Amino acid sequence: MGKFLTMREIHQAVDAIQTRIDIQPEVGLILGSGLGALAESVDDAVIIPTAQIPHWPISTVEGHQGRLVIGRLEGVAVIVLQGRTHLYEGYNISRVTLPVRVMQRLGCEKLVVTNAAGAINPDFVPGDLMLITDHINLIGMAGANPLIGPNLEEFGPRFPDMSQPYDRDFLAKAKLVCNESGLAYQEGVYVSLSGPSFESPAELRFLRGIGADAVGMSTAPEVIVARHGGMRVLGVSGISNKANLDGSTMTTHEEVLEAGTVLAPKLTTLIRGFLAKL
Numbered sequence: 001m002g003k004f005l006t007m008r009e010i011h012q013a014v015d016a017i018q019t020r021i022d023i024q025p026e027v028g029l030i031l032g033s034g035l036g037a038l039a040e041s042v043d044d045a046v047i048i049p050t051a052q053i054p055h056w057p058i059s060t061v062e063g064h065q066g067r068l069v070i071g072r073l074e075g076v077a078v079i080v081l082q083g084r085t086h087l088y089e090g091y092n093i094s095r096v097t098l099p100v101r102v103m104q105r106l107g108c109e110k111l112v113v114t115n116a117a118g119a120i121n122p123d124f125v126p127g128d129l130m131l132i133t134d135h136i137n138l139i140g141m142a143g144a145n146p147l148i149g150p151n152l153e154e155f156g157p158r159f160p161d162m163s164q165p166y167d168r169d170f171l172a173k174a175k176l177v178c179n180e181s182g183l184a185y186q187e188g189v190y191v192s193l194s195g196p197s198f199e200s201p202a203e204l205r206f207l208r209g210i211g212a213d214a215v216g217m218s219t220a221p222e223v224i225v226a227r228h229g230g231m232r233v234l235g236v237s238g239i240s241n242k243a244n245l246d247g248s249t250m251t252t253h254e255e256v257l258e259a260g261t262v263l264a265p266k267l268t269t270l271i272r273g274f275l276a277k278l
């Protein structure tokens, strides 16, 4: 395994999936920690454990099942990743984004990405949905951009534009769904860190200062790769905990997973409503 993903590896992963499905997925969905429930209700589901796909970065985190579910939601052909892999598991960041490359090669032009996130914005509380309006890819700005390495010309240019990482029309559709179904929502900027340690109070105050509303350990790398390949993206954070800017409380992974039980049904309503509007 080389440092960076190659077209050959991507093709081999795609082939392993394509031989087992007979639909062409239109929308890719990536479900975050504790938020995998939506995958259980996919119609005509074909389930592929990611461990059976060549070159797949295997997820080891509790709350992440590591499987692809291919089928239909609201009549839309989807491929759902339940259990993403994170940078902190030790893979090169370009390998962490293999699932997005595979979705692109399978024909998906749209991506819905979700995550569990800590609230930096003091107005947010656990259980809130936050529609992601923009991101700060702090890990990428610090040298772990998923597009570092040979550019895969088949997908996109060496220097891709990032003026609209999250599609404005998708964002408008998501708000419409929330309004129609009485779902409260927040909007804000998501900052991606590597983890696995949670943030210190000083780091959180820094993140607040640079304009972040929610913090987590995923998403921006996937979205950058999605945009590089021309996908349109909807991003949603499930707020799982309040980040402790004054050091008065602790953050735990159990807390993050617990919030999922409140968040998962809300996300299901939002994503199903969104898919129905495509």
Ligand code: HPA
Pocket: 116, 117, 118, 119, 198, 199, 215, 216, 217, 240, 241, 242, 243, 251, 256
């Ligand atoms: N910090 C970083 N990542 C997270 C958090 C957090 O507070 N909550 C869920 N993912």
